[in-house]
Amino acid sequence: xxxxxxxxEVYKNFTERELFAGLDINFKVGEIHGLIGKSGSGKxxxxxxxxxxxxxxxxxxxxxxxxxxxxxxxxxxxxxxxVPQNVNIIGSGKVWDTIQSRFDFxxxxxxxxxxxxxxxxxxxxxxxxxxxxxxFKSTSGGExxxxxxxxATLLDKQIMIFDEPSSxxxxxxxxxxATYISNLRDKIIIISTHDLVLKGICTSITNLEQK
Amino acid sequence: MNGYDISWTSLFVGSLILLVPIYVFYYYKxxxxxxTLIAFGRMVVQLMLVGLYLEVIFEIDSPLINLAWVLVMIVxxxxxxxxxxxxxxxxxxxxILAAIATNVVINGCVYGFAVIGTEHIFEARYxxxxxxxxxxxxxxxxxxxxxxxxxxxxxxYEKLKYDLLCGASLHEALMKFNTRAYREAFNxxxxxTAVIGLIWLPGMMTGQILSGSNPMTAIKYQVIIIITxxxxxxxxIFTTLALSKKFAFNECDNLKTEIFNKK
Numbered sequence: 001x002x003x004x005x006x007x008x009e010v011y012k013n014f015t016e017r018e019l020f021a022g023l024d025i026n027f028k029v030g031e032i033h034g035l036i037g038k039s040g041s042g043k044x045x046x047x048x049x050x051x052x053x054x055x056x057x058x059x060x061x062x063x064x065x066x067x068x069x070x071x072x073x074x075x076x077x078x079x080x081x082x083v084p085q086n087v088n089i090i091g092s093g094k095v096w097d098t099i100q101s102r103f104d105f106x107x108x109x110x111x112x113x114x115x116x117x118x119x120x121x122x123x124x125x126x127x128x129x130x131x132x133x134x135x136f137k138s139t140s141g142g143e144x145x146x147x148x149x150x151x152a153t154l155l156d157k158q159i160m161i162f163d164e165p166s167s168x169x170x171x172x173x174x175x176x177x178a179t180y181i182s183n184l185r186d187k188i189i190i191i192s193t194h195d196l197v198l199k200g201i202c203t204s205i206t207n208l209e210q211k
Numbered sequence: 212m213n214g215y216d217i218s219w220t221s222l223f224v225g226s227l228i229l230l231v232p233i234y235v236f237y238y239y240k241x242x243x244x245x246x247t248l249i250a251f252g253r254m255v256v257q258l259m260l261v262g263l264y265l266e267v268i269f270e271i272d273s274p275l276i277n278l279a280w281v282l283v284m285i286v287x288x289x290x291x292x293x294x295x296x297x298x299x300x301x302x303x304x305x306x307i308l309a310a311i312a313t314n315v316v317i318n319g320c321v322y323g324f325a326v327i328g329t330e331h332i333f334e335a336r337y338x339x340x341x342x343x344x345x346x347x348x349x350x351x352x353x354x355x356x357x358x359x360x361x362x363x364x365x366x367x368y369e370k371l372k373y374d375l376l377c378g379a380s381l382h383e384a385l386m387k388f389n390t391r392a393y394r395e396a397f398n399x400x401x402x403x404t405a406v407i408g409l410i411w412l413p414g415m416m417t418g419q420i421l422s423g424s425n426p427m428t429a430i431k432y433q434v435i436i437i438i439t440x441x442x443x444x445x446x447x448i449f450t451t452l453a454l455s456k457k458f459a460f461n462e463c464d465n466l467k468t469e470i471f472n473k474k
Contacts, residue, residue: 077375089373107378
């Protein structure tokens with residue numbers, strides 16, 4: 001169980017532009033941590049560094065106070081549910097199959113949800129039951145976003161990372177997603193966003209435009 | 212029974228048919244004329260040199276020299292597949308070399324223990340043409356399979372990352388890319404295998420019949436050659452992809468982008 005994820009004195013250049021110089025962030029259990037900033041301010045880079053897909057030029061990533069190594073990143077990923085910025089990549093076929101395919105992986109097999117559990121989650125996200133029989137590709141951007149959040153919830157992981165979860169959402173959907181995330185408990189939650197509604201539910205914030 | 216030999220003049224006159232594709236390529240400005248001339252020029256020179264060389268090798272017929280020749284074929288084939296894979300040679304050469312060598316060893320055992328017999332397998336007249344056929348005919352499928360696999364991983368890397376973040380092991384996340392690689396590489400082979408004998412007669416069998424062999428003997432050889440080429444192609448792709456995981460992904464299971472040639 002991870003209690004904290006820390007970026008300590010992180011320096012990172014991106015295409016010869018300095019993105020971070022001595023960045024410190026601490027993501028803790030029970031918090032909803034917002035990474036706020038415009039496009040290109042480094043929100044996704046921070047998420048990639050936390051997940052071990054990218055690395056600081058200088059500085060450290062610490063899990064529970066210990067410098068993270070390759071195996072630690074793999075372990076962290078196993079405890080993470082992730083909602084990507086581009087939700088088009090998450091599925092194919094029917095929505096039901098898109099959800100179920102995530103539980104074909106060996107580590108998730110025992111967590112495979114039944115119809116009742118899936119319905120309970122999608123209802124909280126204001127999705128209709130009939131969407132399960134729809135083709136994933138034919139659903140709207142906002143529906144895809146909420147399906148991705150439903151999958152992340154059903155995976156039942158201790159860390160939840162939302163990369164721009166408001167992209168493609170209308171105001172009503174934003175409210176639904178914000179309420180839903182704010183009701184999640186006992187998790188490390190990271191949201192990258194520039195949206196005011198989602199900013200409002202964050203219990204701690206790193207403003208990347210001031211870094 | 213001996214076949215009818217071709218005179219050098221007949222070979223030259225017959226080869227003039229090549230002027231047709233060259234004119235078509237030239238007329239449609241395909242940019243393929245130079246490559247075609249070089250490719251066919253190389254093919255003729257290489258085959259002639261091999262012909263001269265094989266005459267010597269067949270004369271000596273030493274198992275060690277025969278094996279050394281097979282080794283040369285394995286290295287040359289590995290270089291050819293590596294260069295056309297869109298990947299940097301230093302990353303992909305070793306997996307491909309190991310894969311083609313595995314193919315040769317396994318198929319060598321099939322011919323040695325089941326088809327020709329261990330007493331004949333190292334003879335030049337069997338070892339060199341059979342291994343040449345197997346290695347040479349494996350190349351195309353191997354190139355298509357390896358290119359498809361890595362190009363798809365590169366273009367759909369976000370999907371792969373998402374699978375890893377949904378709890379997939381690297382093996383599980385790579386499964387669909389393996390599936391596509393085998394489909395791309397083997398769909399055309401399966402389709403063409405299904406019509407052998409109906410629409411076309413394979414080159415080896417035709418060559419044997421033209422040079423005077425009994426047709427049924429030629430067919431038996433052809434059947435086992437087609438089967439072993441097919442199995443060898445699958446073995447080559449399977450081994451390359453299995454071994455390349457270590458070279459293409461780092462210890463965090465991240466794709467090493469430096470393995471790709473810049474386009």
